[in-house]
Amino acid sequence: MITLPDTASPLYEKVKDYILANIGTGRWGKDRKLPSENELVASLGVSRMTVHRALRELTSAGFLIRLQGVGTFIAPPRPQSTLIEINNIAAEIVERGNRHRSEVLVLETIMPAKELALSFEFAKRVSIYHSVVVNFENDLPVQLEERFVNPSLIPDYDKQDFSKTATYDYLMQKTPVTEVEHIISAIPADAETARHLGIDVGACCLFLHRRTWTGAVVATISKLTYAGSRYSLGSRYSPSKSS
Amino acid sequence: MITLPDTASPLYEKVKDYILANIGTGRWGKDRKLPSENELVASLGVSRMTVHRALRELTSAGFLIRLQGVGTFIAPPRPQSTLIEINNIAAEIVERGNRHRSEVLVLETIMPAKELALSFEFAKRVSIYHSVVVNFENDLPVQLEERFVNPSLIPDYDKQDFSKTATYDYLMQKTPVTEVEHIISAIPADAETARHLGIDVGACCLFLHRRTWTGAVVATISKLTYAGSRYSLGSRYSPSKSS
DNA sequence: CTGGGTTAAAAGTATATACATGTATGTATG
DNA sequence: CATACATACATGTATATACTTTTAACCCAG
Numbered sequence: 001m002i003t004l005p006d007t008a009s010p011l012y013e014k015v016k017d018y019i020l021a022n023i024g025t026g027r028w029g030k031d032r033k034l035p036s037e038n039e040l041v042a043s044l045g046v047s048r049m050t051v052h053r054a055l056r057e058l059t060s061a062g063f064l065i066r067l068q069g070v071g072t073f074i075a076p077p078r079p080q081s082t083l084i085e086i087n088n089i090a091a092e093i094v095e096r097g098n099r100h101r102s103e104v105l106v107l108e109t110i111m112p113a114k115e116l117a118l119s120f121e122f123a124k125r126v127s128i129y130h131s132v133v134v135n136f137e138n139d140l141p142v143q144l145e146e147r148f149v150n151p152s153l154i155p156d157y158d159k160q161d162f163s164k165t166a167t168y169d170y171l172m173q174k175t176p177v178t179e180v181e182h183i184i185s186a187i188p189a190d191a192e193t194a195r196h197l198g199i200d201v202g203a204c205c206l207f208l209h210r211r212t213w214t215g216a217v218v219a220t221i222s223k224l225t226y227a228g229s230r231y232s233l234g235s236r237y238s239p240s241k242s243s
Numbered sequence: 244m245i246t247l248p249d250t251a252s253p254l255y256e257k258v259k260d261y262i263l264a265n266i267g268t269g270r271w272g273k274d275r276k277l278p279s280e281n282e283l284v285a286s287l288g289v290s291r292m293t294v295h296r297a298l299r300e301l302t303s304a305g306f307l308i309r310l311q312g313v314g315t316f317i318a319p320p321r322p323q324s325t326l327i328e329i330n331n332i333a334a335e336i337v338e339r340g341n342r343h344r345s346e347v348l349v350l351e352t353i354m355p356a357k358e359l360a361l362s363f364e365f366a367k368r369v370s371i372y373h374s375v376v377v378n379f380e381n382d383l384p385v386q387l388e389e390r391f392v393n394p395s396l397i398p399d400y401d402k403q404d405f406s407k408t409a410t411y412d413y414l415m416q417k418t419p420v421t422e423v424e425h426i427i428s429a430i431p432a433d434a435e436t437a438r439h440l441g442i443d444v445g446a447c448c449l450f451l452h453r454r455t456w457t458g459a460v461v462a463t464i465s466k467l468t469y470a471g472s473r474y475s476l477g478s479r480y481s482p483s484k485s486s
Numbered sequence: 487c488t489g490g491g492t493t494a495a496a497a498g499t500a501t502a503t504a505c506a507t508g509t510a511t512g513t514a515t516g
Numbered sequence: 517c518a519t520a521c522a523t524a525c526a527t528g529t530a531t532a533t534a535c536t537t538t539t540a541a542c543c544c545a546g
Contacts, residue, residue, distance in 0.1 A: 487546100488545100488546085489544100489545090489546085490543100490544090490545090490546105491542105491543090491544090491545100492541100492542080492543080492544095493540100493541085493542075493543095494539105494540090494541080494542090495538100495539085495540085495541095496537100496538080496539075496540095497536100497537085497538080497539100498535100498536075498537070498538095499534100499535080499536070499537095500533100500534085500535080500536095501532105501533085501534085501535100502531105502532090502533085503530100503531085503532085503533105504529100504530085504531080504532105505528100505529085505530080505531105506527100506528075506529070506530095507526100507527080507528070507529095508525105508526080508527080508528090509524100509525085509526075509527100510523100510524090510525085510526095511522100511523085511524085511525100512521105512522090512523080512524100513520100513521085513522080513523095514519105514520090514521080514522095515518100515519085515520080515521095516517100516518090516519080516520095
């Protein structure tokens, strides 16, 4: 019978701490199999639901792997991963104490080309919104933002004044994002990009391709080009604090 | 009385889906306050524990905010964020069914320059390990990997044969990472990088700067340069499934 | 020895119940 | 009018119980 510490934290947290403390110490053998829920119930003197909650939360935090009918195991060391917050660029600029301004180059309704319609996973051709906006930080262009928007989810997209409301803010209000895909690459600026961002043709740019889903439907496709030398994406992440 | 769909998924998932479907539709008023647990119990005909679990998981996924004694509210729109898995490049290449090979260019002990010592947050100058490795995918160089390693945490780093074990694998075995910082940018290849990666000087490269911590101590600093046209970082992320 | 059914054990889910804890509100009292 | 208390209501936690689903091991018949 093990006695858990007499602190103020809830019981399931104490059970989590107890288990975490025993992970990696070799206490649970070379097959890394934990005691069953019922064994933990017996040894810790708490109810099975409490043990189950602790184990479930540690599992969703990536520390454990559970197999129904088999048992609970210590998860293999996780790959390095990081939460990159790809923020609203307007908010980011303001947060740095600088002035944000945007300039709308294009705001139209188009019939998508075949490749684009494929990206939207459309069965048949329907028209979509298309916008191109340049974002400035203190009158210096830093990001070229091209967006394609599914009108069935965001019907009034073309009625907005995006020199006032950031496109990002508008979209986030309108539709809940259930899934996001990002592809980050480095590309040389083409003539048009170079002109809009005020950089040389062929200069290095960070290019971010994003698709967002609302349910099973692709809501938006964004192509964000960051003026290379003026921008980078950063993040700091504590794996252990994600539980 | 609302009837939940008659699917195979567990009840608490149906409750989560029901709540998610009603977020953003304005169904829950301009103060964005959800019905209380007991009201949901009455309207959905499930037990309070099941409703509670659904609400708790949606809260930890960031969709809701709960205040004890007050109620449950729709969380303000989150910044779009994504989990970028910056994987072991060797594993990634193998997973694509290709052949991975690496070539060690440098493996030495050096006294860090001032800037580097600062990055390590060293109080006084101590020597560190320095390695430069090129990673090949089917004999095509794709990544230049420069690493600086804190010898107090990984004392045998320079004894390894990194043409056999990937540096990543070795480091992951040796030290638990408690915190990671990434900075991603796009840079033109300098002469040396261009030579090692077999690309033109000035060609666009994705550049990833990573620092990892073990406790309060900086364990490693990595500078990874990806041959631009040959590589991109991708991710797909479901916010609702991160509970 | 092999195949198949039985059984035991493990995690997964769902409920009813109880009590704890935090917040807002209304009311009585000074 | 203001403070303090009581109260109602919200979420938070803990337990006992029951049933389900999945897996592995065992035993037995062929």
